[in-house]
Amino acid sequence: MTTTTIMRGVAIKGGRRLAIQDYAIPVPGSGQVLLKMQASGLCGSDLRAIYRPEKPKSEGAEGYRGVIAGHEPCGQIVAIGPDVSPEWNVDDRVVVYHIHGCGTCRECRSGRYISCHSELGRQAYGWQRDGGHSDYILASASDLVRLLEPLSYIDGSVIACGLGTAYAATLRAQISGLDTVLITGMGPVGLGAALLAQKEGAVVYGLEVDPSRRQAAEELGINTLDGASPKVKENIKELTGGYGPSVVIDCSGHPSARLTGLEVARDWARIVFVGEGGSVTFDVSPLVIHKSLSIFGSWVCSISQMESLVENLVKWKLFPEKLVTHVFSVGEAEQAYTLFDSGKTGKVIIASEEEEKRWSERKSISTA
Template identity: 30%
Template sequence: MKALVFNGPRDIRYESYADPELATPNSVIMKVSACSICGSDLHMYHGAHIGNTEYGADTPNFCVGHEFIGEVVEAGSDVHLYKPGAKVLAAGGTGCGSCPACLIGQPLKCPQATAFGLSTALQGGQAEYVCVPNADKTLMPTEGLTDEQALLLTDGMATAYFGLTRAEPKPGGTVAIVGLGPIGLIGVELAFALGAAKVFAIDPVAERRNAAEALGAITFAPGPDLVEQIREATGGLGADSVFEASGASGAIAAVLPLVAHGGNASFVGIPEPQDTLPLPLIMFKNVTVRGGICDVPNMWQHLVPMVQQGRVKAEGLFSHDFTLSEGAEAYRIFDAKEDGVVKVKITV
């Protein structure tokens, strides 16, 4: 098959790769129809870190990508919900499906839990075909969803809901969102849907601020006056809930000064090892801080009805379309933030 393959930092190649085989009886083989690039993929692309993994020139090659949709073409004997021909989307990562954590619906606690397309442990879906283990818990039908909605539900929309709700937005409250990529922009929509009176949206890219303004947010560029601007807009208090949706070191550092006393801060951007938070600021402002990796399938029960009822539209986020053979250029443009790029869709 053809796939996008990590060959080292900034070296994603469209090349031949071994066809996947059923890894376990609870696996399926998917024929991928479309996939997309996540902001967290750029840590790998830059040769930086995701968790304890550092991506260098000596990293073994692997298929990349954890956001993909398609059709089941083969199913193992322990797969009960999906047969060949089923149109599905896959969560961005999964567990083994048979350990105690997986059996109670908490795959992130599985000792084998990992995302697709970060290493040879679980090959990615920016490819013609991909093996999906723990299929009954990892897949969801795409019936009633557009391709764009389905791709967002693989990770980005779920992560936005996860991160925003862990900042505990209240009806009538104030929310600040730091980072206006797809996750941050969806976060703006969700904050209003959950009752926020004011949403402040912060990003250095003017086009992304404009997109947030179109959703009703009050926007700011990061800078030395940002904290004072947010305080002025909140009667000197700061934002009740602050959601960091970037992973950039500057975005992470900006969060705690924006939070009101007794407020909540939530982090979902992938940090680098040097990124830290000031404990005195947390202590003396009585800030509740949460961070984590989204358990995607457990967000679907909340999100899918909101999408199908039109309460969350998440429209216009896919600014660019590529074919799989153009994957290297897709990564380059997405990384460089060229041409007003927000998110790219790759057709396989």
């Protein structure tokens, strides 16, 4: 444990502004642990709800309270407060499930902290309580998920929200080897959903308008179509034997992508909306009722599903840091957010010096 009492943290000011500030390193209280942060991802919801708006809202699930940002934390326990289960020890590697629920409502007792409706008890890291864009983070032990070897800290930060969100969508769709899946939007969540669906045995196609993201998807082995092509619907039908996909997962949040997914889906298909924001307008009878479609909304996985995801990633030998294109230090947070906001990257991570060095060396070897 370092002897310094000051740490750096990133506060988002809105209007595409942020500040790197000094904070006192917190001391864990009852049921809490202190983590040395190793990796903390940037998420599209940070951009949409906190970084871009001139005045981020302060109430509700997406109300930002001016805390240290970052809701995808992964780190190592360095101090343990009283009343923490003996299963947790100093030096344990952990992912922080980014919603802390009240613990007593029906949703929390099912592990679905994301759906906790307690106005006082529900707090999201990086939104209503200090998050991971810092040198240290104070976490409730009840929010910890063990990071299994050989997964890296950057793997863990991708799991903490983005890949967990993708996993929840694949579970909601009940994907199996019997399915042909169309993923609309090849950003970090869409790429993750595609890789997971492949591991679950499905034939997977991506749909993306941005050429750089199509290229990134193809490099990961995901057959991806140009969403801007006037023949995209015909192409999807042809690839699926004239039937269309049995599952569509929209990760774009874009009206036209959502509509395309509904139009090309085969009869009795399952549709999952994951991408935040936007809207969609469609004629209900021909597109949903007559095709007997099932439409689901999916937000974030439960904490138990996240534990299962970690186990499956080890089993599948699937390392989600392959979705990461850029890694920055806490001091480079402004550069990280500016680049991520361009929409031309994969996953962007703020990491410790040690983890940034490990990732850079590994990336250099893989591209040599």
